Amino acid sequence: MPELPEVQTVLDGVVSSLGSLRLTGLYDLYPGTVKGANIEEAFPARLKNARRRGKYIIMELENGYALIIHLRMTGKLVWDKDEGEAHRHERAYFTVEKGNRLRFIDPRTFGKITLCPLDEVENHLPALGAEPLEAEFDAAYLQERLQNRRIPIKTALMDQGIVAGIGNIYACEILYRAGINPDAISNEIKLAHLKRIVAETKAVLAEALLHNGTSVSDFRQVDDKQGGFQEFLRVYQKESCPQGHPVKRSKHGGRSTFHCPICQTKGRVNPAK
DNA sequence: CAATGATCCTGTCCGC
């Protein structure tokens, strides 16, 4: 499940593969994957700048257009030769100069590629919260955004409008490292504990970035290599935590939560229950 | 406005 580190890894891979080569076309293989009018007008074009906002990849083209790519759960971008059969789950592809092709492969078909004018990118993005690795994401920010909310902290960390880029895996790992109970109510958590959450968020994401993301199911880099952070997971899909305690499994918003009831006790005003 | 739950989709896994 691509979250911030995986999305950044894919983005870096695309930029590195593409270099100064021009994108020459974009083709939809599964109707609805590619959105936006005037697809032909946008190509050919070189990349002017590529950036990430939350889990969105934004590729700014030199001709005034931009591509917004979201991988959702199973989306992959794969660098390949411009020949051969389409992959079984290929939903769209870019043709690229010098006989190259960038394939968008997505078994569950939830991923999207949107083409729009550069100055309309923000209109096509939802209201996103702070970037967790930027200085703007600190305990004061988090406290302000949580003060009127009464939701489990794990749900809050996965809310893209509060902080952008964290999904299920990193939410579990952040809370384990911070020692916070995932059911802690967002506006009851002490500032000191919010500071721990912020610090561990930055640490976990930075560490995962160094390892090119986490490959727990089918995440792959643009060159098809796996990420490496799955080696460092402490509770996600684990039977026991690094202390040897059994890991408990529950649900938040339909997502599986993994936490250690012994290590993660902070944040509950009333720890009973 | 806030919180919760259903929905989209398909490969994989489990039990019988």
Add this chain to the structure above:
DNA sequence: TGCGGACAGGATCATT
């Protein structure tokens, strides 16, 4: 060997 059902989950929409 095959089948039904549960599960995986990011974002969006509907409901309370």
